[in-house]
Amino acid sequence: MISFIKSLYLGRRLFYILFGISILFLLSYWIEFLYSPTWITASFILVLLFFDMIALYRNNGIEADRMLPEKFSNSDENNVEINISNKYGFRVYTEVIDEIPVQFQKRDFLKKIVLQAHDQIVFDYKLKPLHRGEYVFGNLNLYASTFLKLAKRRYVFNKDQMVKVYPSFIQMKKLDFLALDQKISLHGIKRIRRIGHTMEFEQIKEYVRGDDVRTINWKATAKHGNLMVNQFQDERSQPVYSLIDCGRMMKMPFEGLSLLDYAINSTLAFSNIALKKKDKVGMMSFSNKVDNLQKASSKLNQLSRILEALYNVDTGFYDSDFSLLYSRVRKHISHRSLLMLYTNFEHMSGLKRQLPFLTALSKQHLLVVIFFENTEMTRLTKIDPENVSESAHQTIAEQFSNNKLLMAKELHRHGIQTLLTPPEDLSINAINKYLEIKSRGLL
Template structure:
């Protein structure tokens, strides 16, 4: 128990009043009476201060949080005492999270339960811990004393890739409706080779799909409708080297890649394809063989949630050799990586050529917002000239490197981080529809 600033002020004031009473008798009596009244009020407040077992506190937060988005936290406080409680509540979420205020003031009547809500914004994946909830109660009369209660509510949580984005793409991807995402819609039927159904011919259908036998029987043109192939393999490779540690839109490139990989995995599994992952930097960090079971997405999320970028150069050769030994079947290899110049792209192409044409490689890169901003900014000083020239040179080298990779048969996506998931899924559906696997 401690005195509040109000009590300390009154004690000092009454002490000065009492000392002044040696010169003026009336002030002495006033000071003594006031001090006694203050003491009585403190005793009264102390008497009605509740024990810790008369206050129940619990926290409600999901054990799995999503990276880069708002996640809700609720604190519940129950007053089981017989008196009204004035209190201050302070929660202790992980320091690594961005959040609004975690301090709350409230007055609870006897037997009342009150909830307090705030949001957290995880900026890093991995394991974290919520700590104590601290509660300070003030005296019921004038708030002269304060008693602190510490509730040990240790709660481990895991921050996963942004699984909340899955629902955003799930329905649109499965139906081929991409206008909401700002991407070009691709056709879902008529470009595969697996039989789907027969229907009446329409002017947009290809002549080669007309079923002449069925047309003769029904005395009208009938077309055969095909669907894209199922049970194919999608192998997702994620580069966790130093170039993937760059930050864009508040998240690292690795974070953006993992978010997109999780969304792609969900869509591909729902389209009955087998999905696996391989994470690498200097060495292979994690491998999960392609499957399409209902639990595969959970396994993928579990492998990805704690992946960190390393300050090392990525070894493409060891990653592709590991994949070659572990996975033999033809697959769409979606590799989230980054390179800056033609030299690094040559290293990539040398290793991709080992996989091609048995596999179909798709290299996914992310544009750098900061470089584009520097190139487009107005020149105001001599330093701006040098910065703009350097940024333009880096962008030119990068474009040359991308062109070099494309010239050797690899598919390359170079997109803004915020469009990564939609562009990757759109390309995946396009590849499926064109029967490139």
């Protein structure tokens, strides 16, 4: 009985009718002949409501299911599918209310669907998470009514479903093609001019116009009677590490996503490309301590291990200890490696405090310092100020933007590779930097 009461709702149409009947009863105080027809109307409505409830509760006429993917991709649109089946022998008007995880702060989800007799429908909607972690869906509520719409029956399905939000594997898959040697020309992807070649031999082939004459193989030329050249390929199985700064400076938000999450998404996409280029990939996250360390490897399950490690990376709002980073790198990474350091500096003084440790790292490894443009400051530099206040804001913004460029030049002056990038272009620019280093044989 309690479950029946909890599932029964009265329709808005019934309340409109009851309001009209109450008005007629009020008018019948002065107009007496309205009294009897009003009672007849009220009785008729009660009979209709009774039959409406019998039709809805005669059997369990609605089945529904929320189909979630195994995991969500952070900062991407993720599909959630709803499958609804009508077991009634008549048309049903339904209202679907899905209790979306609290992280989205969305309480206006409502989908109205008309289901024909014994019909089935599947629809989907998209969710874009901006934080990693566990997301719990509440009830999938479905309110069914007949064409009378006097009563509604509530059905509840899929209570407390949980899905984990991982770093952006959708973005990783989109950038898969960059692992190919013959890259097509797309917006945001620059061509890398190959300077020289590496010394890992691939094959001997016939000379074609444009080949480096210094690679001519004279013995093979004499044997075949045609010019033959040695062809080289990028060196493989080189250790590549992503070093992720989890300090408080990486908590800054841009477009709803923190710099740390941009770095994590980029690390996953970059690691995937490096593995496809046959390099060994590892990662390390640090702030006031080293939280995660994955040794470089080219095993098949390495990308899954990195994905799980990145899922748990978070910031504790501490100041980052670069001296600790240097000591851990020196202890755990013995071979010369490519270090992609994701961090952020807002002031030259902050960079100079860490510069001795960065310089020490660059002497033992090929270090690439990746930090971020402040896109809001860049936007302010491009507006036309309309008053003194806006002009002052623009001056400060230009100073901040110039400081970023000065920091990049300071790093270059100490022989450190640098990448200054907007947060939204981080993944593609980091991969381009890696491909440039591979093509120039710098590692």
